[in-house]
Amino acid sequence: MSFIPNPLITDIIRRIGSQGFRYLGPFIAAGPWFKEIVYSREVLLDVDLDEFMFNTRLGREESIYRPFLLRCVAEGHKTARYIESLRRLTQVGPSVEALEMLGEVAYSDLYTLFAFAVMLLCCGSYEQGMIVNRTFMARFETLQDAIDIADVVESQVRFIGPGGRRVFSGYIHYLEYPICYFDHNTDLTVCQHCLVFNYANRFHDMC
Known part of the structure; x- marks a missing residue:
């Protein structure tokens, strides 16, 4: 494949990976030359990891996809860093490093923003958590939209x-x-003022 300029083949593989990380599998299996390109910073930063967002089992320590995820984490991929920071915080516990990693990508989308607000509360950073939560709640016209996230x-x-x-x-x-906290203690009665507390308590019990 030496007749194809390396920047060109890298861009082609980058475009393929941007459609979904699984499309990169055949290139990894094709041999060291392609594997090196797949693991290049250009490709890893642009790869589509949406499947990890909505099936976080892929990010578990025992997952066969975890080594690939960690390579993306090392290169600064926002979704990868979100998934890994969430795993560390909920499985290992509070740490400055994990919170900072989550904070770096917190404003990427509404999911990461809400997760950051809740994790700050769970880790004892009440004031900062409430600031982030107010930013999160300001993005919605209805409470149900916030609950869905x-x-x-x-x-x-x-x-x-x-x-x-x-x-x-x-x-x-x-x-x-x-003021509503002790009255709004079910999913049916939660309101915009106590939503983040409700989920922080759930995460506390779950983790």
């Missing part, structure tokens, strides 16, 4: 495999509660 993030955490070891115990605390 929150439910997806909860599914992401659940599927990535939280250990149920109460990793947030001793960290999570609220400096103050919204």
Whole structure:
């Protein structure tokens, strides 16, 4: 394949990968030359990892796709860094490194923004968590739209495999509660003021 300029073949593979990470599999299997191109920064930064977002099982430690995900993490891929930071926080527990990784990509989309708000609360950063939460809630016209995003993030955490070891115990605390907090304690009564508290408590119990 030496007659094809390396920048050209890299761009072709990058475009293919941007349609879905699974399309890169045949190139990895084709041999060292193609594998090196697939693992180049240009390709890894642009690869489509949406499947990881909505099936976070792919990011588990035992997943056969995890080595590829970690390569994307190392190159700074936003989705990869989100999935890995979420896994570390919910399985290992609070850490500055994991929170910073999540914070770097928090404003990429609504899922990462809500996850950042909840993780800040779970890790004891109440003031910053509430600031991020207000930014999140300001993006919606209806409460149901916000709940839909929150439910997806909860599914992401659940599927990535939280250990149920109460990793947030001793960290999570609220400096103050919204006036509705103790009345709105079910999915049917939650409101915009207590939504983030509701999910922080769920994650605390789940993880």
